[in-house]
Amino acid sequence: MKLRILLADDHEIVRRGLCSLLQKHEGWEICGEAADGREAIEMAKRLKPDVIIVDIGMPSLNGLETTRQLMQYDPQFKIIVLTITDSDQVIREALYAGARGFVLKSDAARDLVSAVEALQSKRMFFTPRVNDLVLAGFLDKGQVVPRNEAPQLPTLTVREREITQLLAEGKSSKEVAVLLNLSTKTVETHRSNIMRKLSLHSIRDLVVYAIKNNIIQIQLPGPIQYGAQLTESGD
Amino acid sequence: MAVRILLVDDHPIVRQGLRTLLQGRGDWEVVGEASDGLEAVEKVEDLRPDVVVLDVTMPRMNGLEACRMIQRKHKDGGPEVLFVTQHDSPQMMREALDAGARGYVVKSNAARDLLAAVESVSQHKVFTALTRNPQVPN
Numbered sequence: 001m002k003l004r005i006l007l008a009d010d011h012e013i014v015r016r017g018l019c020s021l022l023q024k025h026e027g028w029e030i031c032g033e034a035a036d037g038r039e040a041i042e043m044a045k046r047l048k049p050d051v052i053i054v055d056i057g058m059p060s061l062n063g064l065e066t067t068r069q070l071m072q073y074d075p076q077f078k079i080i081v082l083t084i085t086d087s088d089q090v091i092r093e094a095l096y097a098g099a100r101g102f103v104l105k106s107d108a109a110r111d112l113v114s115a116v117e118a119l120q121s122k123r124m125f126f127t128p129r130v131n132d133l134v135l136a137g138f139l140d141k142g143q144v145v146p147r148n149e150a151p152q153l154p155t156l157t158v159r160e161r162e163i164t165q166l167l168a169e170g171k172s173s174k175e176v177a178v179l180l181n182l183s184t185k186t187v188e189t190h191r192s193n194i195m196r197k198l199s200l201h202s203i204r205d206l207v208v209y210a211i212k213n214n215i216i217q218i219q220l221p222g223p224i225q226y227g228a229q230l231t232e233s234g235d
Numbered sequence: 236m237a238v239r240i241l242l243v244d245d246h247p248i249v250r251q252g253l254r255t256l257l258q259g260r261g262d263w264e265v266v267g268e269a270s271d272g273l274e275a276v277e278k279v280e281d282l283r284p285d286v287v288v289l290d291v292t293m294p295r296m297n298g299l300e301a302c303r304m305i306q307r308k309h310k311d312g313g314p315e316v317l318f319v320t321q322h323d324s325p326q327m328m329r330e331a332l333d334a335g336a337r338g339y340v341v342k343s344n345a346a347r348d349l350l351a352a353v354e355s356v357s358q359h360k361v362f363t364a365l366t367r368n369p370q371v372p373n
Contacts, residue, residue: 011321012346017252109247 003120004031006049008040008066009082010058014105018053021112028116037061041069044077051119053112055105056083056090057217059169060179064093064214065161071098072158078119082108090214091130101125155197161215163190167203168210238263238357241284241314243275243301245293249342253288253319256349263353272296276304284314286357288349289336291320291327299334306335315356319345323366338362 005028007015015033022028031047034040036058044052052070056063063081070077080101081094094102101115104127111127118125156164159180166176173191177184200206210216240257242250242265250268257263267282269275272289273296279287287305291298302316317338318331328339338356340348341364348364355362 011249011252011342013249013252013256013319013342013349014246015252016255016346017248017250020251020255021248105246105248109251112248 002027002029003051003116004029004047004049005116006030006032006034006040006044006047006052008034008037008053008058008063009055010035011055014055018108018112021109022116025113025116037063037066037069040066041073044070045073051078051080051116053080053082053116054099056081056085056094056214060166061162062165062215062217064090064097065158065165067094067097067099069158080112080115080119080125082112084217085214086127086130087214093214095130102127102130156194160190160194160197163187164194164206164210165215167191167194168207168216238286238353239266239282239284240264240353241267241269241275241278241282241287243269243272243278243287243293243298244290244319245270249290253345253349256346257353260350260353272298272301272304275301276308279305279309279314286353287314287316288353289316289318291318291322291331299330302331302334302336315359317352317356317362319349319352325365328363328365332361332363340364341366 005022007018007030009015009018019030023030031049032043034043038061040052040054054063054066058066067079067081070079075098079099080103081099082103082105083090084105086104091102100119101124103111103115103125107127115125162180163176166179171179173187174184177187180187195201195206198209200209240263242253244250244253254265257265266284267278269278271293275287275289289298289302298318298320305313305316315338316336317340318336319340319342320327321342323341323343331339337359338352338361340352340362344364344366352362352364
């Protein structure tokens with residue numbers, strides 16, 4: 001029987017690349033593709049994949065929160081988190097959330113097949129940097145870190161974390177209400193609670209908080225190579 | 236029309252996805268790949284593609300600077316640049332066009348827009364498409 005893999009990434013172009021990579025492996029099949037965390041959760045419950053590959057930076061419901069909710073639903077799910085950053089905080093949150101694999105997107109072409117093979121054999125797979133963190137004592141005294149804890153957001157409920165992301169993405173309370181099938185008043189109440197719990201005073205503060213805590217991700221254009229510029233003639 | 240394409244993105248998995256999308260056109264050929272802006276400039280020199288599909292956010296040299304450099308180095312008859320980026324903003328798109336790009340599409344819609352974008356820019360026509368403003372006619 002083929003190993004069934006569910007992909008969750010908001011960029012179809014990335015999903016195409018992942019499909020192309022994984023489908024070369026005989027015995028594996030892509031049983032579904034999701035473009036955001038909510039769709040991933042719905043599809044995972046319905047399709048019961050053997051392995052779920054989740055991008056961290058998805059809109060509406062990010063990959064870390066998706067991982068937490070999937071593991072709460074069924075602790076037997078095997079999840080590989082795909083991320084553009086290997087910061088300590090992201091690594092901790094992914095491990096706390098219950099991910100069994102952690103792969104950098106930049107290394108996905110190299111590492112993802114090994115990661116899926118590891119999970120298929122009931123082992124874990126992490127990039128070398130994460131292994132270093134584990135060896136440095138991140139996993140306390142050999143005990144498995146409790147799952148579904150969000151160490152950076154200890155006072156927010158699941159619903160509050162969801163709403164934090166949506167508000168930080170620029171959605172109004174009304175838009176959040178429609179998306180989550182809540183009343184606007186309920187969303188406003190959650191929003192007030194969030195601001196109070198996190199001691200925030202404006203949506204700008206919320207956005208900064210969300211970025212710092214990897215609830216949403218932003219990308220800057222990247223470096224300019226000044227040395228190369230200086231060698232240009234005629235400028 | 237045969238089109239020679241250079242793919243530039245720091246993520247190999249994205250380049251693989253782009254290849255998969257482009258392989259539907261038998262008369263187009265991906266002649267090479269680069270993983271940052273500096274490598275892109277070098278490969279344009281070596282491979283002389285017709286179109287450079289370029290990401291913005293890359294190490295060593297970002298896509299905007301690479302585009303400017305390509306334009307400077309190939310003032311007459313250089314490749315057309317098509318940005319495929321996750322920056323879904325009018326400001327970034329304006330900056331890309333000012334850098335000399337002919338096209339700008341957002342990664343989240345690349346599956347929908349890429350083929351039409353390559354087709355257009357290869358014919359020296361502008362193609363831009365943001366999420367909130369799907370394709371702007373030339």
